[in-house]
Amino acid sequence: MSSGMCVRCGGRIIALQKETVAREKARQLSDQMSYPVIYRMLKGIVVCGVCLDALPLIGHDICQRCGRDRKWQASIGSEGLCRDCVHGEDGQILVANRSLLRYEKGEKDLLGLFKYRGDERLASYYGTLLAVTVQRYYRSMGFTCITTVPLHPQRLRERGFNQVDLLARHLGAAIKIPVRSLLRRTKDTPKLSKQRGRVSRQESMREAFAWGEQSIPSASTVLLIDDIYTTGATLRSCARTIREHLGPSCEIYSLTIYR
Incomplete structure (x- = not known):
């Protein structure tokens, strides 16, 4: 299942792949209180899982x-x-x-x-x-x-x-x-x-x-x-x-x- 085009690479956003990366990045960026909010933001951002994973945090x-x-x-x-x-x-x-x-x-x-x-x-x-x-x-x-x-x-x-x-x-x-x-x-x-x-x-x-x-x-x-x-x-x-x-x-x- 895809959900739009990535603003970084122009490729299709594969929802399942993106969700896995969003969960990992949210854990990396948050504590227990802020995790749900950061996860929702990352899940909704218009980039594919590959580009999200590659962000130089x-x-x-x-x-x-x-x-x-x-x-x-x-x-x-x-x-x-x-x-x-x-x-x-x-x-x-x-x-x-x-x-x-x-x-x-x-x-x-x-x-x-x-x-x-x-x-x-x-x-x-x-x-x-x-x-x-x-x-x-x-x-x-x-x-x-x-x-x-x-x-x-x-x-x-x-x-x-x-x-x-x-x-x-x-x-x-x-x-x-x-x-x-x-x-x-x-x-x-x-x-x-x-x-x-x-x-x-x-x-x-x-x-x-x-x-x-x-x-x-x-x-x-x-x-x-x-x-x-x-x-x-x-x-x-x-x-x-x-x-x-x-x-x-x-x-x-x-x-x-x-x-």
Whole structure:
């Protein structure tokens, strides 16, 4: 029995094969309380069993601040932080980041299709992965709202849409948390992939965002989402702007597909 086409490989989804893999992955990603929810999400995601099994999931041994997998950096110390977070700036501006997948070659190609073509099936796919990540790491958090990293108006006109807004829409519906546009982008920065080194990325993102029009309580817990965490410069810049507006009683956590 088949149930649609896989958004990753284009092959048919074989329901029985998919269910077996979904159960195994749900056990890998969950505890006893979250297993049923994660299993249902993985069972419903529009990928075949082979592609689901091949997802480069981040392991359990991670940096407790940025979510980096020890597989990518062995120097996570006894305090639970990677080298970059130990020596990084901004302290607890961003309380923590969590991601589900390692950003490997095949993942870069698929994300590129979503970012620049806006395939709605991929929005649903990635939105479900974000919902799984919330269940894995943030299930007990009482978030006030979800917000996104905005595009500069010029970049938005060129692309026609903000892919992260599509993700937020799917995630908000899945976990029943409202989405709020808290920020606007005031600086048209070069693509981070074209900038060399952490310092240049941090400088390019300085004062790149301003507060938007919406109002939320100062003692809010905000879930900030983006597609990728690389150096964290973009997410920290967003978090800094939110904190400057709402004050120190606000807490900001981030969530990305890839790390």
